[in-house]
Structures are given as C-alpha cells and as structure tokens.
Amino acid sequence: MHMKKTWIIVGTILLFVVAAASAATGATIVEVAGKVEFQAPGKAWAVAKAGIVLPGGTIVSTGFKSTVLLKVGLATITVKPITRLTLEEILESESGTQTQLFLLAGRVKADVKPQPGQTTQFRVKSPTATASVRGTGFEFDGVNLLVDHGIVTLRSSTGVERSVSQGEYSYVTDGGFVPTPVAVASGSGFSALRDLVAQSGYSSFLDALLLEPYLELDATIVVSLE
Numbered sequence: 001m002h003m004k005k006t007w008i009i010v011g012t013i014l015l016f017v018v019a020a021a022s023a024a025t026g027a028t029i030v031e032v033a034g035k036v037e038f039q040a041p042g043k044a045w046a047v048a049k050a051g052i053v054l055p056g057g058t059i060v061s062t063g064f065k066s067t068v069l070l071k072v073g074l075a076t077i078t079v080k081p082i083t084r085l086t087l088e089e090i091l092e093s094e095s096g097t098q099t100q101l102f103l104l105a106g107r108v109k110a111d112v113k114p115q116p117g118q119t120t121q122f123r124v125k126s127p128t129a130t131a132s133v134r135g136t137g138f139e140f141d142g143v144n145l146l147v148d149h150g151i152v153t154l155r156s157s158t159g160v161e162r163s164v165s166q167g168e169y170s171y172v173t174d175g176g177f178v179p180t181p182v183a184v185a186s187g188s189g190f191s192a193l194r195d196l197v198a199q200s201g202y203s204s205f206l207d208a209l210l211l212e213p214y215l216e217l218d219a220t221i222v223v224s225l226e
Helices: 002-021 190-200 205-217
Strands: 026-033 036-039 053-055 059-062 067-072 075-079 084-093 096-105 108-112 119-125 129-133 136-140 144-149 151-156 161-165 168-171
Touching: 026 084, 053 084, 059 067, 075 096, 108 119, 136 151, 144 151, 144 161, 161 168
Parallel strands: 096 119
Antiparallel strands: 026 053, 026 067, 036 059, 059 084, 067 075, 075 108, 084 096, 108 136, 119 129, 129 151, 136 144, 144 168, 151 161
C-alpha cells in the first residue's frame, strides 16, 4: 500500500514536470510607436508599453502610423499600422517553440530563426489562407506574401498551395488560386505592390478585375500562413 502511494506521488510530480516543460509563455513587447492597444483574455483594453508580456489569447490592435515589435523566443514580429491580430497560441518547451497568430486585418512582418537542436513552428492564419514557416523572414498582409529569406508555404482556403522562397512574391486571388511565385527586386517591399502583382501576372482577366479593389486598399486584406 505504501509503495502504491509512493508511485502515485512520483507520477504526479512527473506530470507537473511535463506540464511545466511545455507551459504556455508569452510575447514580449519590445518597442511601441504610436497608438497600440492590447486586450488580454478576460481583461479590458490597455495601452501597450515596452516590457509587457502578452499571454496567449491576447488581441493586439495598432492605429494609423503605429507599429509594435513583439518577440517570441528567437522570433520577432513587427505588427504594421491598422492591424488587428490574436496571439492564439504561444508554447515553449525543451523541444522547441510553437507560435500561432490569427490575422484578422492588416499586415505583419516576421523574422523566425530556428533554434539549434529544437523545432520552431510559426504559423499565421486568416479566414482565407494558411502558411507555415521555419527559419524565415517574410511580410504578409493576408493576401500578398513577400519572402525575404527562407521558405514559406502559402495555402489558400481552397487548398491550393505554393512554396515561396527567398526573394519571391506570390498572393491569393479572389478565386482562391495561388499564382506561381516570381523573383522580385531586392528591397522592393509592399510599397511596390502593384509592380509585384504585375510581375506575377493574373491567373485570369476576371481575377485581375476582382483583385483591383484590394490593390487600392494596399495592406488591409486578410490571408494566413501555415
């Protein structure tokens, strides 16, 4: 009987150790410019300030001409102006990190660095697409994807997907198609969005007509990475 109790106690301790090893962590606010607010689960909206750690489930919102730089493990995330996203999941364990964001509107720029001997999973989701990355840097507004380095898999809600590599651009059309990625000039960025789309070519004349309104909005559309 005594041995059974001992084993129960040991088992309980092991469960606590495992839980602690894969405990949820948070995203640290590194730098804030302009008006940035956040809402932690069950809390009221608050003003974002450097040094605050945001737990999983937190909603982040940026205003006009406002940005916030977040750090999760070795990954850095720049949340661009007029963006709203949710930190859906942030887990860290001895085997690596797992981060999942939900981009409702706006644009993010991320630099995800792999950790030696560990697995780094970074995912950005949206209502229209999904993309997953490992060891890469990219800029994404929910429709348009520009990869700075590494490889990103861009997948539309219809299941069409493409691997977009360093120095390449692609996007998701209104019909759920992902055009073949094209190489773009270094440093072009999203400021040359029309030129990027022109380089990639529309999948059809209809897609060109459907996408035109989004081009006017520039970086306020929705997509996701997995």
